[in-house]
Amino acid sequence: MTDAYIYDAVRTPRGKGRKDGALHEVTSVRLSTQVLNAMKERNNLEGHAVEDVIWGNVTQVGEQGGCLARTAVLASDLDQSIPGLAINRFCASGMEAVNLAANQVRGGAGEGYIAGGVEMMGRVAMGSDGAAIAVDPSVAMDTYFVPQGISADIIATEYGFSRDEADALAVESQRRAAEAWEAGRFDKSIVPVTDQNGLTILDRDEYMRPGTDMQSLGALKPSFKEMGEVMPGFDQVALMKYPHLERIKHIHHAGNSSGIVDGAAGVLIGSKEFGEKWGLKPRARIKATAKIGTDPTIMLTGPVPVTSKILTETGMTAKDLDLFEVNEAFASVVLRFMQAFDVDDSKVNVNGGSIAMGHPLGATGAIIIGTLLDELERRDLETGLATLCIASGMGAATIIERV
Numbered sequence: 001m002t003d004a005y006i007y008d009a010v011r012t013p014r015g016k017g018r019k020d021g022a023l024h025e026v027t028s029v030r031l032s033t034q035v036l037n038a039m040k041e042r043n044n045l046e047g048h049a050v051e052d053v054i055w056g057n058v059t060q061v062g063e064q065g066g067c068l069a070r071t072a073v074l075a076s077d078l079d080q081s082i083p084g085l086a087i088n089r090f091c092a093s094g095m096e097a098v099n100l101a102a103n104q105v106r107g108g109a110g111e112g113y114i115a116g117g118v119e120m121m122g123r124v125a126m127g128s129d130g131a132a133i134a135v136d137p138s139v140a141m142d143t144y145f146v147p148q149g150i151s152a153d154i155i156a157t158e159y160g161f162s163r164d165e166a167d168a169l170a171v172e173s174q175r176r177a178a179e180a181w182e183a184g185r186f187d188k189s190i191v192p193v194t195d196q197n198g199l200t201i202l203d204r205d206e207y208m209r210p211g212t213d214m215q216s217l218g219a220l221k222p223s224f225k226e227m228g229e230v231m232p233g234f235d236q237v238a239l240m241k242y243p244h245l246e247r248i249k250h251i252h253h254a255g256n257s258s259g260i261v262d263g264a265a266g267v268l269i270g271s272k273e274f275g276e277k278w279g280l281k282p283r284a285r286i287k288a289t290a291k292i293g294t295d296p297t298i299m300l301t302g303p304v305p306v307t308s309k310i311l312t313e314t315g316m317t318a319k320d321l322d323l324f325e326v327n328e329a330f331a332s333v334v335l336r337f338m339q340a341f342d343v344d345d346s347k348v349n350v351n352g353g354s355i356a357m358g359h360p361l362g363a364t365g366a367i368i369i370g371t372l373l374d375e376l377e378r379r380d381l382e383t384g385l386a387t388l389c390i391a392s393g394m395g396a397a398t399i400i401e402r403v
Contacts, residue, residue: 002271004102005282006400009370010038010191011265014358015206017121022202023193023262028057028064028120031193032072035266038191039114040077043268043280048081050270051110054101055086056093056117057362061129064120072118088362089291091329092388092396093117094265095365099289099398101269111274116266117362126260126361133296133392144241144297146234148391149224149252151299152330154238156251158298159336163251166331167217170256170355172345173328177352178210185351185378189370207259207358217255225250241297256331261358265366284373287383287399288314294393300333302395303387304340310385310397318343321399322381325368327388328353337387350375364388369398376402 012031015023023031032055039045055069069084089096094117101113132139139145146154156166180186181204192203228235228248235248268280275282290310294302303326311317318341326337326348338348351371354364365388372384387397 001106002108004105004269004271004286005275005403006267006284006286006373007270007275007280007282008039008043008268009373010035010042010189011363011367011370012191012193012263013202013205014261014263014360015202017260017262017358019122021122021262022206024122026120026193027123028068028118029072029075031120031262031264032068032118033076034191034193035116035264036072036076036078036114039266039268043278045278047079049278050082050112050114051104052113053082053084054097054113054115055084056088056097056365057086057119058088058090058093059124059126059129060086060088062124064124089394089396090391091327091361092365092390092394093362094367095369095386095388095396095398096291098267098269098366098369099396102286102289105269105271112270114266114268116264116366118264119360119362120262121260121360122262144237146237146297147224147227148299149257150228150234150238150248151297152252152332153224153228153248153250154242154298155300155332155336157245157249158242159339161251161332161335165335166251166256167214169331169334170217171212171214173349173352173355174208174210174212176350177205177208177356180351181205185374188374205357207261208356212255220253220255222250223253223257238297252330252332256355258329258354259358261360263358263360263363263367265363265370267366267369282403283377284400284402287401289398291394291396294395296393299391299393300329300389301336302389302393303333303337303397306395306397307341307385307387310399314399321383321385322347323350323372323375323384324348325372325384325386327359327364327368328355329359329389331355333389365396369400373400
């Protein structure tokens, strides 16, 4: 097959996903166009430069509905001959867009793609699409559905993670993110967001709380305890599925869970011939991609089996990987990943993660691939893996290697 290379990766800063957030006035389409325009300008693309724009977004209703990808292309400076495909694999939508584009290139279906995603969580609320897995009793009962926060607490209970461990991971995420910003480690990839007059409205991740410490997190009440324990609560549903557990330990709260934010990201992917045509130097090769389905109740353990799958398929082990980006949807997700593969935390999310900077659902998968690539280059390392847990019980992963 043809090799698929990453030629560029960009993202917007992440704004707080609420009415007083810096990006609240910006629509999903307009934020997407700023990423697409940056990709065009940075790489001097003209005409029908890419085969397609594949764009992830999770809550596909209202202004994020329809084929947002095609709308964004038409609203951008890209040529109208370029089509657009909107996809949804929940939290891994941005990664799935990248993986799908890479595999299209590898299979010979076009030489170049722009892939990524967007989510304006402050404008289009998570869950406002009324997903059947949560609201249709005939499905929810058969799958023992519980909200994701309960699932994160089930992981903590099942695998023995304490509130202090989760809070310590959160404090370190905040520290690393602040350090990375101060050191300029995101400068290569950040596209400042501008208003209609061209004035910058956000050039730095807005959600971060660098002063976070164990004491401040210790004062927060568990976010999912009440919905779990108040009868009839979701804990009872979980205990029917996992009767070996005496009770669910509720350790997660707003401080050790991913932040609700607005953001977008894109990755330029192409063959060797694509790069030669546009005078671009490949930065990394997409070595492998993988996805998997998992238990829909505990839901968020997907990074473990999908990483096992991708390592088996490539003949690699965790020790062959220099860095890891594991989306910090909840602290227990990352703790479980490190436990399962005996990976030292010095190699995982080295510039912080979604606990510190936020998780714009449709964009995060593309964001962490770009972050991984930038850091591999900065450290002059070779190979890294990015992975995410996914709602309804799935996992996705991508291995990249520098060239």
